Amino acid sequence: xxxxxxxxxxxxxxxxxxxxxxxxxxxxxxxxxxxxxxxxxxxxxxxxxxxxxxxxxxxxxxxxxxxxxxxxxxxxxxxxxxxxxxxxxxxxxxxxxxxxxxxxxxxxxxxxxxxxxxxxxxxxxxxxxxxxxxxxxxxxxxxxxxxxxxxxxxxxxxxxxxxxxxxxxxxxxxxxxxxxxxxx
Amino acid sequence: xxxxxxxxxxxxxxxxxxxxxxxxxxxxxxxxxxxxxxxxxxxxxxxxxxxxxxxxxxxxxxxxxxxxxxxxxxxxxxxxxxxxxxxxxxxxxxxxxxxxxxxxxxxxxxxxxxxxxxxxxxxxxxxxxxxxxxxxxxxxxxxxxxxxxxxxxxxxxxxxxxxxxxxxxxxxxxxxxxxxxxxxxxxxxxxxxxxxxxxxxxxxxxxxxxxxxxxxxxxxxxxxxxxxxxxxxxxxxxxxxxxxxxxxxxxxxxxxxxxxxxxxxxxxxxxxxxxxxxxxxxxxxxxxxxxxxxxxxxxxxxxxxxxxxxxxxxxxxxxxxxxxxxxxxxxxxxxxxxxxxxxxxxxxxxxxxxxxxxxxxxxxxxxxxxxxxxxxxxxx
Numbered sequence: 001x002x003x004x005x006x007x008x009x010x011x012x013x014x015x016x017x018x019x020x021x022x023x024x025x026x027x028x029x030x031x032x033x034x035x036x037x038x039x040x041x042x043x044x045x046x047x048x049x050x051x052x053x054x055x056x057x058x059x060x061x062x063x064x065x066x067x068x069x070x071x072x073x074x075x076x077x078x079x080x081x082x083x084x085x086x087x088x089x090x091x092x093x094x095x096x097x098x099x100x101x102x103x104x105x106x107x108x109x110x111x112x113x114x115x116x117x118x119x120x121x122x123x124x125x126x127x128x129x130x131x132x133x134x135x136x137x138x139x140x141x142x143x144x145x146x147x148x149x150x151x152x153x154x155x156x157x158x159x160x161x162x163x164x165x166x167x168x169x170x171x172x173x174x175x176x177x178x179x180x181x182x183x184x
Numbered sequence: 185x186x187x188x189x190x191x192x193x194x195x196x197x198x199x200x201x202x203x204x205x206x207x208x209x210x211x212x213x214x215x216x217x218x219x220x221x222x223x224x225x226x227x228x229x230x231x232x233x234x235x236x237x238x239x240x241x242x243x244x245x246x247x248x249x250x251x252x253x254x255x256x257x258x259x260x261x262x263x264x265x266x267x268x269x270x271x272x273x274x275x276x277x278x279x280x281x282x283x284x285x286x287x288x289x290x291x292x293x294x295x296x297x298x299x300x301x302x303x304x305x306x307x308x309x310x311x312x313x314x315x316x317x318x319x320x321x322x323x324x325x326x327x328x329x330x331x332x333x334x335x336x337x338x339x340x341x342x343x344x345x346x347x348x349x350x351x352x353x354x355x356x357x358x359x360x361x362x363x364x365x366x367x368x369x370x371x372x373x374x375x376x377x378x379x380x381x382x383x384x385x386x387x388x389x390x391x392x393x394x395x396x397x398x399x400x401x402x403x404x405x406x407x408x409x410x411x412x413x414x415x416x417x418x419x420x421x422x423x424x425x426x427x428x429x430x431x432x433x434x435x436x437x438x439x440x441x442x443x444x445x446x447x448x449x450x451x452x453x454x455x456x457x458x459x460x461x462x463x464x465x466x467x468x469x470x471x472x473x474x475x476x477x478x479x480x481x482x483x484x485x486x487x488x489x490x491x492x493x494x495x496x497x498x499x500x501x502x503x504x505x506x507x508x509x510x511x512x513x514x515x516x517x518x519x520x521x522x523x524x525x526x527x528x529x530x531x532x533x534x535x536x537x538x539x540x541x542x543x544x545x546x547x548x549x550x551x552x553x554x555x556x557x558x559x560x561x562x563x564x
Contacts, residue, residue: 020359021189021191021359024189024359024360025189025359028188028189028361033360033361034189034359034360034361035358035359035360036189036358036359036360037353037354037357037358037359038357060360061458061459061461061462062458062459062462062544063321063351063354063355063358063455063456063458063459064459064541064542064543064544065541065543067543
């Protein structure tokens with residue numbers, strides 16, 4: 001069984017929990033099994049929060065926390081300074097950070113491979129607001145190859161079924177990030 | 185049937201809707217789950233013809249549940265933790281009046297210290313108040329069991345209330361894939377509620393009057409006998425649900441996993457079973473003869489089925505997500521009584537209190553302890 005575990009770091013109000021859910025829905029559209037859950041903390045705006053997604057070819061039985069993620073997605077660049085975002089990362093795992101810095105700036109600070117993408121810039125350019133929680137999944141799809149971009153689009157359509165225009169902007173920005181990472 | 189990725193709380197709301205309750209009393213503030221929030225939305229959208237009663241406390245919500253059910257209709261409610269504790273006084277009144285109310289309980293710790301996370305101390309503490317209690321492992325099982333519960337509770341032989349017990353957060357806040365049945369399918373499985381007695385001003389009767397010492401015991405005995413009969417109804421509902429929907433959960437009362445030739449096993453309730461399944465699979469690959477027993481029905485207690493399930497076992501570890509302070513895990517007490525006279529070695533682990541994660545490493549340690557003849561303890 002191929003089970004992939006994802007940990008998403010964000011700040012309260014940034015939508016990390018929604019990221020984990022939309023990622024799960026995208027995996028579902030890929031025909032995979034999925035599970036998303038928050039870290040069940042006390043919710044405060046601005047405080048570091050974590051959310052998790054499991055993706056697998058087979059039904060997911062485990063219901064304990066994620067301790068050894070395959071992928072880590074960091075929505076807020078300042079979190080890498082105050083939270084151990086590489087904690088428990090699998091040997092060949094990847095940490096994806098939304099930042100305008102280069103991966104080299106994180107060398108030695110985070111165990112494991114680091115990929116940096118300036119998601120906030122794309123969000124500002126296309127959406128006009130620094131909302132990266134959904135569009136980050138475009139970068140995630142390109143870097144991890146665990147989900148298809150079309151499935152991310154479908155999941156965005158579902159999430160924004162009541163706000164179609166916002167959904168379209170998120171799709172556009174997610175695609176932009178996907179292309180940026182792919183270098184096309 | 186539609187498959188979707190859905191939060192367990194929402195899935196339970198969707199399942200409740202499919203059962204067509206007419207009145208949903210609720211106390212919508214902490215410690216509440218998204219279940220009633222989702223139902224309020226469903227009703228507001230005109231998808232369910234039901235009345236919500238916003239009570240001023242869980243005590244009132246449970247009283248309203250009883251009153252509404254007495255008027256001859258199907259009801260639903262949900263609560264958790266201190267909310268269930270506040271309902272305590274009314275719980276035996278619902279059961280003693282033989283009202284087949286159904287309620288979802290997102291199992292969460294009781295204060296103090298203040299804690300909002302999962303354990304079984306809320307529901308297990310009200311175990312003896314005459315409600316059927318079924319604990320589930322997954323979103324799918326929660327949906328399916330809720331629909332079955334109405335059938336069990338409303339069957340003429342039973343006429344008792346039921347609790348669907350789901351692990352707070354560990355299940356209630358999880359998004360995963362689940363099949364949500366269609367209304368027509370549920371309508372075929374769950375007939376319209378036919379009350380035996382109706383509290384109706386046009387035809388006044390007395391419900392819940394005093395029973396003097398010369399009759400109270402007879403009422404309690406009938407209640408107890410009905411609860412014992414519920415075992416058969418739970419099995420039947422599981423069986424017939426399986427035929428119609430293609431999903432079954434063991435025999436309805438318990439579900440076993442890889443127990444065919446098992447020498448050592450773990451028994452527990454709720455989501456810890458899922459994690460334990462992964463550990464059993466891992467140990468089975470190493471040729472260890474281990475298995476699992478999931479207890480679904482805590483009340484009625486399926487002692488005969490359990491005695492059958494342990495045949496051939498050398499050791500069984502009982503994981504309790506609750507502690508009877510000053511003694512031991514309550515499930516352990518029940519099982520020692522059920523297995524009295526058996527040569528089986530039993531051990532007891534207290535785990536997962538106040539949301540402490542029950543990890544695969546915990547479960548593996550329990551199996552290793554079992555195989556080494558070590559006794560239980562606290563999984564900290």
